[in-house]
Amino acid sequence: MLVIVVENAPPRLRGRLAVWLLEIRAGVYVGTYGRKVQEMIWQQVCAYIDRGNAVMAWAAPNDAGFEFDTCGANRRCPVDLDGFRLVEFGPEAALPLLPGPLNSPNRNRR
Numbered sequence: 001m002l003v004i005v006v007e008n009a010p011p012r013l014r015g016r017l018a019v020w021l022l023e024i025r026a027g028v029y030v031g032t033y034g035r036k037v038q039e040m041i042w043q044q045v046c047a048y049i050d051r052g053n054a055v056m057a058w059a060a061p062n063d064a065g066f067e068f069d070t071c072g073a074n075r076r077c078p079v080d081l082d083g084f085r086l087v088e089f090g091p092e093a094a095l096p097l098l099p100g101p102l103n104s105p106n107r108n109r110r
């Protein structure tokens with residue numbers, strides 16, 4: 001099984017994903033494909049994600065039973081600890097500032 005979750009993805013990417021996968025919730029796509037098609041879909045996601053971010057998880061024969069990869073700006077990044085993949089939660093300051101009210105310079109002032 002293959003699961004892709006996108007946030008802030010442009011409509012053209014969401015349309016491309018809807019061609020290959022079933023969108024079960026907004027931004028959540030599922031399907032079953034072989035390795036080559038999975039890699040082709042992920043290349044499309046990474047090429048068209050723009051300012052959004054995405055994570056892809058798929059079944060794998062390892063201790064966890066799955067693998068995952070990410071692309072785009074996100075505070076959660078995969079890290080490898082002795083062959084076991086975990087998620088590192090980075091600081092908010094590591095994210096690029098995007099225009100809008102949530103990223104105004106006065107946001108953190110009290």
